[in-house]
Amino acid sequence: MSSKVVVVGGGVIGSSIAYFLRLSDPSVSVTVIERDPTYARSSSALSAASIRQQFSTPLSIEMSLYGIEFLRTIGERLEIDGTKPSIDLHEGGYLFLATPSGEATLRENHSLQKRLGADITLLDRTALGARFPWLNTDDLSAGAFGESGEGWFDGYGLVQALRKKAQALGARYVADDVTALHREGRRVTHVTTASGETFACDVVVNAAGAWARRVASMAGIELPVYARRRSIFNVSSPAKLGPCPLLIDPTGVYFRPEGTSYICGTSPSPENDPDDLPLDEVDHALFDDVIWPTLAHRVPQFEALRVEHCWSGYYEYNVLDQNAIIGYHPDVDNCIFANGFSGHGLQQGPATGRGVSELILHGRYVTLDLGSLGFDRVLENRPIVEKNVV
Template sequence: MSSQVVIVGGGVIGSSIAYFLRGSDPTVSVTVIERDPSYAKSSSALSAASIRQQFSTPLSIQMSLYGIEFLRNIGELLEVDGNKPSIDLHEGGYLFLATPAGDATLRENHALQKSLGAHINLLDQQALKAKFPWLNVEDLVSGAFGESGEGWFDGYGLVQALRKKAQSLGARYVAADVTGLVREGRKVTHVIAGNGERYACDTVVNAAGAWARKIAAMMDIDIPVFARRRSIFNVSSPARLEACPLLIDPTGVYFRPEGKTYICGTSPSADNDPDDLPLDEVDHALFDDVIWPTLAHRVPEFEALRVENCWSGYYEYNVFDHNAIIGYHPQIENCVFANGYSGHGLQQGPATGRGVSELILNGRYVSLDLSSLSWERVLEDRPIVEKNVV
């Protein structure tokens, strides 16, 4: 039983863990050390902030099914002193599109999603054109559309709501960088912060997001999680796309509505995706060479686009298999890792918070078994293959 838990990182993952820990057992002391309380550079605030059930692995689907229920009820769950937070949840759905090359995979994924209770409809080419008349379907054979349970929301609002609720339950937040860890044998006994303080811990949680590798290195652990920059573009267009979802083109380019405008992006090619690129730079060439031509092909009305704003944020990218690493490392008895979400952190945050709190308080998962995301698969070279990587 842990009486003192120190969480490194106060983004959506760390704050969700703090919330569930204090909500489950108010006798547990929880300290969250967050280097950037403004969250100006956090993945939680800079991402495209969306949620889907259209994954190809059962656990990711189940985590997001719980996530959408949490988001739907956030006003009641995270109410503080009568103030109910709102994250402006829009269940506009995801639309994954498939050419002949991707049709079999899309159908296989759809069967799994439906079997687990996700409300995803499979559409052929004719049905796609009927439902989305603005869409160019000439090279498509099918699409999978989330009728409910998928969409987008205010990511910054979510992390603030979790933080405020955790604080109201007694979690302490410290604005500082973590500069070191004190180990005695197979345990971490203290977390050293840049403010000069040492925080004693029975359990330490690495929820440092894009900086997870730095914290793991303090324990002589090599975690395959790297900070990969992703650029997001906010564009305006005279196009008026009725019932527009978050659309995933077969190329990997995505877009979704953002008020009267749209946000869009894609991942760079693997040979042009180095670590730790500066966030104050945006990959404009990626927009000009890849994103805009793809959008204009898929939605002819997008031939006329104007970039209104753009920014970059970090994916905490798990190069091993693009899935989170959650659980204890066999070399360190009292350190729980919750890292490497590869773009899924906001939507999987609630399930992670609940699961990690159960693991710390009970020594096992109670609600949803997250053990397939443990370190063992990494150490034994058993990657989880996710076919729907965005």
């Protein structure tokens, strides 16, 4: 067991790790260093804040199955002095759509999801039109809809609830920027911040999100995780759709309800997706050229749309395979990574926090084995193929 743990980054991943560590063993000293306690630029606060089980790899499905269980019981889990937090969880479901060329993959994924216990219904074209009459199904052949266990929530609220509970359990949060990891041989001995404060550590956890690569480099480690900007648009429309899920078009464009309006977005093309783009420059051309035409095609009532608000946040994008990198580095005995979630951090945060805490406290995973997400696959160039990258 390690008595001093320093976590670099206090977003949903870092705060989940701190929470589970202190919950599991109050004798462990946990210090979380977060340079921006307002979370103004954090991926956790700026994302579309959603959860799904519709993945194509068993581990991603299992992580999100635990994630929804955690979110459903967050009031009891993260209660402080009788006050129960709320994250406004809305299980409106995901709706993945497929053209004939994508139907076989959709069916294959659905079979796996059902086998693992996810509540997903496969709909043919006729059933799609009957259930969602506002949907243009002319070029579709099937869809997969999450009846329960999928939806959206208040991401900022989740981060704050985890942070406050971790603090109530005794985790220390330090508002500072990590400037150095001091390594002696195969171990990081202490962490230094911009203010000059030094923190000795038995274990250091890199949970720095979009800035994880910089932190890893301080220990002489190359991490294939980059900050990739994702723009989100809040739009109003006179459309009357009735019950509406988070819809994923075959093009990758998505939208979901947000109160009386909708939020939407998509990933830019690879040639328009460089690293570290400024967050205060929203990609308006992406909306005009890609998102709006796609939405108007898929939902004819969306021909009348108006952008009310827009913003950008970072994906901590793992360029190897868009899956998380979790676990110890094989060359640095006390350095754990929890990075590269590529848009899945909020929903996989609870399973990651639980798993990393087990790794620290027991030297192994106890509940859900996250071993396949380890750093070895990066060094050996063994990408995990996830077919449902959104």
